[in-house]
Amino acid sequence: MGHEYVPEIATDREGNQHEVQGWQGDFYGGKLGFWLFMLTEVMMFGAMFLALAYYNALHPQDFLDASASLNRLLGGINTVILLVSALTMGLGLLKMRAGDVKGAKLMIWATILLATAFLVIKGFEWTAEYNHGIFLMHDKLLPESSLPFGQKLFFGMYFSMTGLHGVHIIIGIGLMLWLLKRINAGKVSPEHHLLYWNIALYWDIVHLIWVFVFPYYYMIGAGGATGGH
Amino acid sequence: MDTNTVNYQEEKKVYYKVLIGLLLLTAVTFIQPHMFMTGSTFMAQMLIAVVKAWLILMYYMHLKGEKLITAMVWFSLALVLVFFIIVIGIDVSNFQYGAESPITAAAEHGAGAVNTAPAAH
Amino acid sequence: MSKTYFDETHCAIGHPKSTFMQWMLTVDHKRIGIMYAAVMFTFFFVAVATAFLMRLELWAPGGQLIDGDTFNQAFTLHGVIMIFLFIIPGIPAVFGNIVMPLMIGAKDVSFPRLNWFTFWLYIAGCCIALASLFIGEGVADTGWTFYAPYSMNTGTNVIMALVAAFVLGFASILTGLNFLVTIHRLRAPGMTFFKMPLFVWGIYATAWIQLLATPVVGITLVLAILEKYFGIGIFDPAKGGDPVLFQHLFWIYSHPAVYLMILPAFGIMSEIIPTFSRKEVFGYRTIALSSASIAGIGYLVWGHHLYTSGMSDVAKTVFSFLTFFVAIPTGVKFYDWVATMYQGKIVLSTPMLWALGTIVTFAIGGITGITITMIGLDIHLQDTYYTVAHFHYAILGGVVFLMFAGMHYWFPLITGKMYNERKAKIAFWLNFIGFNLLWFPMFIAGYYGMPRRYFDYLPEFEIYHQVSFIGAVIFIAGLIYMFWVFFKGWTKGEPTTPNPWNATTLEWHLPTSPPPLENHSKVPYVDFDPYEYHHGEPVVKFNYETMQRID
Numbered sequence: 078m079g080h081e082y083v084p085e086i087a088t089d090r091e092g093n094q095h096e097v098q099g100w101q102g103d104f105y106g107g108k109l110g111f112w113l114f115m116l117t118e119v120m121m122f123g124a125m126f127l128a129l130a131y132y133n134a135l136h137p138q139d140f141l142d143a144s145a146s147l148n149r150l151l152g153g154i155n156t157v158i159l160l161v162s163a164l165t166m167g168l169g170l171l172k173m174r175a176g177d178v179k180g181a182k183l184m185i186w187a188t189i190l191l192a193t194a195f196l197v198i199k200g201f202e203w204t205a206e207y208n209h210g211i212f213l214m215h216d217k218l219l220p221e222s223s224l225p226f227g228q229k230l231f232f233g234m235y236f237s238m239t240g241l242h243g244v245h246i247i248i249g250i251g252l253m254l255w256l257l258k259r260i261n262a263g264k265v266s267p268e269h270h271l272l273y274w275n276i277a278l279y280w281d282i283v284h285l286i287w288v289f290v291f292p293y294y295y296m297i298g299a300g301g302a303t304g305g306h
Numbered sequence: 307m308d309t310n311t312v313n314y315q316e317e318k319k320v321y322y323k324v325l326i327g328l329l330l331l332t333a334v335t336f337i338q339p340h341m342f343m344t345g346s347t348f349m350a351q352m353l354i355a356v357v358k359a360w361l362i363l364m365y366y367m368h369l370k371g372e373k374l375i376t377a378m379v380w381f382s383l384a385l386v387l388v389f390f391i392i393v394i395g396i397d398v399s400n401f402q403y404g405a406e407s408p409i410t411a412a413a414e415h416g417a418g419a420v421n422t423a424p425a426a427h
Numbered sequence: 428m429s430k431t432y433f434d435e436t437h438c439a440i441g442h443p444k445s446t447f448m449q450w451m452l453t454v455d456h457k458r459i460g461i462m463y464a465a466v467m468f469t470f471f472f473v474a475v476a477t478a479f480l481m482r483l484e485l486w487a488p489g490g491q492l493i494d495g496d497t498f499n500q501a502f503t504l505h506g507v508i509m510i511f512l513f514i515i516p517g518i519p520a521v522f523g524n525i526v527m528p529l530m531i532g533a534k535d536v537s538f539p540r541l542n543w544f545t546f547w548l549y550i551a552g553c554c555i556a557l558a559s560l561f562i563g564e565g566v567a568d569t570g571w572t573f574y575a576p577y578s579m580n581t582g583t584n585v586i587m588a589l590v591a592a593f594v595l596g597f598a599s600i601l602t603g604l605n606f607l608v609t610i611h612r613l614r615a616p617g618m619t620f621f622k623m624p625l626f627v628w629g630i631y632a633t634a635w636i637q638l639l640a641t642p643v644v645g646i647t648l649v650l651a652i653l654e655k656y657f658g659i660g661i662f663d664p665a666k667g668g669d670p671v672l673f674q675h676l677f678w679i680y681s682h683p684a685v686y687l688m689i690l691p692a693f694g695i696m697s698e699i700i701p702t703f704s705r706k707e708v709f710g711y712r713t714i715a716l717s718s719a720s721i722a723g724i725g726y727l728v729w730g731h732h733l734y735t736s737g738m739s740d741v742a743k744t745v746f747s748f749l750t751f752f753v754a755i756p757t758g759v760k761f762y763d764w765v766a767t768m769y770q771g772k773i774v775l776s777t778p779m780l781w782a783l784g785t786i787v788t789f790a791i792g793g794i795t796g797i798t799i800t801m802i803g804l805d806i807h808l809q810d811t812y813y814t815v816a817h818f819h820y821a822i823l824g825g826v827v828f829l830m831f832a833g834m835h836y837w838f839p840l841i842t843g844k845m846y847n848e849r850k851a852k853i854a855f856w857l858n859f860i861g862f863n864l865l866w867f868p869m870f871i872a873g874y875y876g877m878p879r880r881y882f883d884y885l886p887e888f889e890i891y892h893q894v895s896f897i898g899a900v901i902f903i904a905g906l907i908y909m910f911w912v913f914f915k916g917w918t919k920g921e922p923t924t925p926n927p928w929n930a931t932t933l934e935w936h937l938p939t940s941p942p943p944l945e946n947h948s949k950v951p952y953v954d955f956d957p958y959e960y961h962h963g964e965p966v967v968k969f970n971y972e973t974m975q976r977i978d
Contacts (some may be wrong), residue, residue: 087616089952090976095616097950100537106612110538112375113604113638116382120642123386124676127393128650128661131672134398149336156332164325167366168318175314213657218666220658226667233659233666237650281367288358292335292351300339300347374611382639385726392727392745393675402739 104271111275115282118245122286125238129293132230139227144298147235151202152295155195156287162191163284170277173260176267182260185253188280192250199243203236212236235294242290245283252276324365331358431843431941432457439543454539455944459546460524461841466553467513467520468910474508475903477501481882482899485892488884498882499568500583504560506571507588511595512553514826515684518691519602519637520549522833523630525841527606529934529942530624532615532950537608545601552595559587570880572677575662575670579655586655589648596641596648599687603637606630615933618953624932625714625957629694632718636687640726644680647673671736678729686725688822690718692829693760696782699836700764702930703779704771705963710763711956717756724753734802735809743802750800757793761786772963776928777851781832784859788824792817795870810880812891813873816866824862831858831909838916839923840934843941846916854912857905864898931965932957938971949974 082101086094100106133140169184203212210216213236217224256276259265265272335354343350364370369379438452450458481501484492493501528536536542560566567585569578578585610631614623623631651673653659660666662673701708708714730738730746738746764786773779795817799805808814839845869877872891877884884892925942926935938948951974959966968978 085950087950087952088975089617089954095952097616098612100533100535100539100609100613103537103612106537106608109375109611110541110604110608112378113607116378117600117604117638117642119382119386120639121646123389124643124646124679125650127386127389128672128676130390130394131398131669132661132667134394136667153332153336156335157329160325160328160332163362163366164321167321171312171314171317171321174312213659218658218660220663220665229660229666230668233661233668236657237653237659241649278367281362285359285362288362289352289355292355296335296339296351297348299336300344385639388727389679392730396745397675397730397738397742400739400741402741 136227141298143228143231463520477505533613549598556591559584575673603634606634625697626694632722640683647676682729695833706771709766778836785828792820811873812869816869844920854909861902
């Protein structure tokens with residue numbers, strides 16, 4: 078891969094030598110590329126927040142009511158789980174860079190565990206909502222139900238965004254399992270850790286999205302207006 | 307930035323400090339609706355989220371000290387913000403029924419049906 | 428005889444022996460660009476055929492060949508292919524891939540394997556779009572814009588089209604990402620941003636739009652799919668949703684998309700004009716910065732597609748105001764190009780002919796765009812043939828014409844051969860005359876009220892449709908002839924030197940024609956501006972083995 082690559086030298090008219098940046102072994106380029114990819118994720122979720130804010134502005138009270146009915150305990154637990162998983166991921170990368178490959182792998186497993194716990198709790202949440210008649214194509218979210226427009230839209234976007242976020246968590250777990258494979262194959266090591274770096278960044282952005290999803294959906298109806306839970 | 311020179315203890319301390327910060331902010335998230343800015347919970351929650359995001363970006367994602375990438379991040383955030391301002395701030399705030407508009411109302415009364423050609427020319 | 432990039436290549440997986448597998452697995456940016464061109468132009472002609480079918484139907488009022496539903500499918504297919512399969516990959520996929528790395532002295536793009544993967548992602552998107560022709564009720568009949576609520580209710584293959592568009596959009600994002608990192612990281616030593624050729628500036632500005640605007644349409648398509656299959660309600664009035672929100676989200680991408688189309692084309696213009704005026708470009712910095720500002724302002728103007736959708740007057744006014752602004756940097760470019768030609772020694776080769784023709788046709792396209800930026804006029808002209816003529820003058824007469832100009836310009840670079848100049852010029856005139864005959868009457872028809880996307884019309888519009896049809900025949904003949912000239916040139920043409928136009932930019936300073944696999948023999952040190960001419964001759968000369976300057 079980048080092991081045999083020797084950078085070319087360009088010489089200017091005064092005879093000074095300049096190293097040519099090749100596409101091989103370009104750590105900064107690899108990092109830059111992944112950041113650009115994350116900006117696309119920002120645009121995607123940003124557009125979803127735009128749709129959400131649009132309907133929020135049209136139906137402020139309905140949104141507060143719907144938000145108040147979400148399970149803040151489970152949502153809060155998930156927030157802490159994801160938070161800690163960001164730490165474990167970051168610590169794992171740090172250990173890898175410092176040479177502790179075993180410790181790094183342990184941290185990746187810890188992150189996978191926490192991510193799975195997140196999904197399980199989300200599953201409980203959605204099941205509870207389903208049992209209350211709130212789920213896509215189901216009972217209260219059908220056109221003929223008496224649930225106010227704003228609440229229907231809130232829950233439509235809720236399942237869309239938390240669903241899409243969940244898909245990104247699943248992808249993240251897949252990436253981490255693949256990373257473990259690459260480490261075992263010797264392709265990711267303390268000297269060549271770009272893949273680890275980028276997957277850690279990916280996990281951070283998954284966390285970052287939740288940092289905004291959680292308060293917007295769960296917390297806006299928490300206090301004064303409707304009394305909260 | 308050479309990511310191969312690792313000051314393990316120092317970087318580990320930073321990670322844990324940020325963790326404490328984030329956990330504290332999460333606690334504030336739960337307290338806020340009952341404690342302060344209770345009339346504008348939405349604003350307060352978004353502000354807390356922004357502070358959390360800043361911590362994560364700066365330290366967990368190592369954005370501190372990255373000039374080019376920081377500029378790119380600001381550019382995209384500004385873009386998203388502009389979309390919000392234009393759609394929510396301008397479009398939604400100025401909702402207007404067809405009959406209230408001098409522009410479209412005039413077209414309906416003036417030219418008759420838009421999609422027929424004039425009789426002879 | 429030294430090897431060219433046709434003789435050897437690098438592959439994504441393994442070291443295949445067969446030529447076929449070497450093409451299928453190649454990561455070489457030059458080969459990938461050629462493959463994009465082959466697929467794109469095949470689809471281009473499929474879409475031209477759908478257009479010709481519509482023109483045939485529209486020769487006379489009443490239904491003759493196809494019914495109204497089929498007509499709706501025809502213009503949807505035409506739009507989907509032309510936009511998503513042809514013009515959006517467009518110049519970046521072909522010339523961004525082949526020429527841009529050569530212009531900055533790089534050996535390939537920053538992520539060659541990602542480039543390979545992106546090409547096959549594009550192919551996957553094409554297959555999904557094609558499949559929608561043969562499954563169920565056939566191609567979507569909503570128009571390429573897929574407006575809710577009709578797209579939610581129709582039984583035709585809207586979902587397949589949306590999935591295809593999503594996959595193709597992803598390919599566009601990854602191309603933009605690859606080019607952004609390439610331009611930031613792989614410029615030859617000494618080449619600052621303001622020493623890059625203007626085509627690279629065009630690709631750079633385009634890459635930002637590819638990266639940041641496309642995800643918005645990506646998520647819009649996902650939301651539309653969620654709406655259709657899971658009834659989330661955001662576009663469904665029965666649940667409180669707003670179909671106009673779909674329009675907002677759709678055009679937040681699709682307007683910047685047209686700048687994504689035109690900016691690389693303007694980049695090609697900025698390469699051809701100085702080369703064939705034998706003169707340094709006038710206003711290098713303003714052209715470079717105008718590309719950046721078009722990309723920036725272009726994000727703010729999408730509402731001018733929604734004037735008649737029920738937005739408030741305030742919103743309409745804001746969008747109209749912003750849209751006028753985006754014309755200014757374009758005007759600056761035109762001024763700079765004309766100023767470049769002033770007192771230059773004009774060489775009227777075929778690329779220059781295409782470039783000059785485009786100055787005429789794109790000016791018409793751009794100015795008629797200003798007409799419909801005015802709200803009062805747009806109320807009458809929206810969804811008429813005026814709009815259709817406007818965007819075909821801008822996209823076909825701007826982007827595609829410049830793509831053709833680029834094909835004539837870089838043909839010797841890519842193939843190592845030269846086409847027949849006289850026949851190429853005849854092809855140009857056939858195209859130019861046919862194009863104007865085809866589209867200009869539509870401005871008039873639209874002004875008199877001929878609606879777009881209608882398969883039938885009142886008798887007073889017949890003359891316009893018939894003149895257009897004649898134009899279409901001549902134009903299509905010109906297209907076929909032009910490709911025939913290219914084909915003959917590639918197979919039987921005269922071999923050329925690496926720099927037949929005696930141009931200055933780095934892609935013309937390669938040791939062999941066609942180029943070797945690894946591009947330049949050695950990466951040069953760039954201490955010169957991209958268009959340095961002195962009395963009509965290039966200032967900078969290289970020894971092609973050492974890439975040291977010998978001037």
